[in-house]
Amino acid sequence: DTGVSQDPRHKITKRGQNVTFRCDPISEHNRLYWYRQTLGQGPEFLTYFQNEAQLEKSRLLSDRFSAERPKGSFSTLEIQRTEQGDSAMYLCASSWTGGDTDTQYFGPGTRLTVL
């Protein structure tokens, strides 16, 4: 299967701890997105990479959130000093600039629970 993969699928942590999630996009895709989704809501945009460049970052992302895509392939999302309000599903998606339909392919997500 060559779809978008995310690791881990589930993460339980205590408030104040740091967590890091990984996303592996579809190999030929140069665009990568991170979203956060809470129950009953749509995905909430966090950040966007084109290749290794982070071109957009939502102001919803506080200083505790950071994302990297060091070689334009996989990406990591780190949350420092987690808070209970960070509990959500974190989704990664990828796409490629050659498409004309803006299709984003989503991974299965990482469900974060902060105790």
Add this chain to the structure above:
Amino acid sequence: GQSLEQPSEVTAVEGAIVQINCTYQTSGFYGLSWYQQHDGGAPTFLSYNALDGLEETGRFSSFLSRSDSYGYLLLQELQMKDSASYFCAVRDLNKFYFGSGTKLNVKP
């Protein structure tokens, strides 16, 4: 600010046609997309409109009117497997804004 409005829930019977509306207000607009998400699953792409008009893909069609900041998703010949949440999403250059979703319940 950015806002996308869509009905929270719609119920229809198998074999029927249902339309899910989306109105949006964003600072920029590059296109309107629709995604389907089953409970516990990831969103999957359904359709995209960058220009006014109707796009048809099998049983699904999507319409856009940029002057009205309005679009809709039309699902025909409803099947039980179409029971899911449907999200409209606006692309604003490098940002994407999703609506809060419409839960479609298909009944036999």
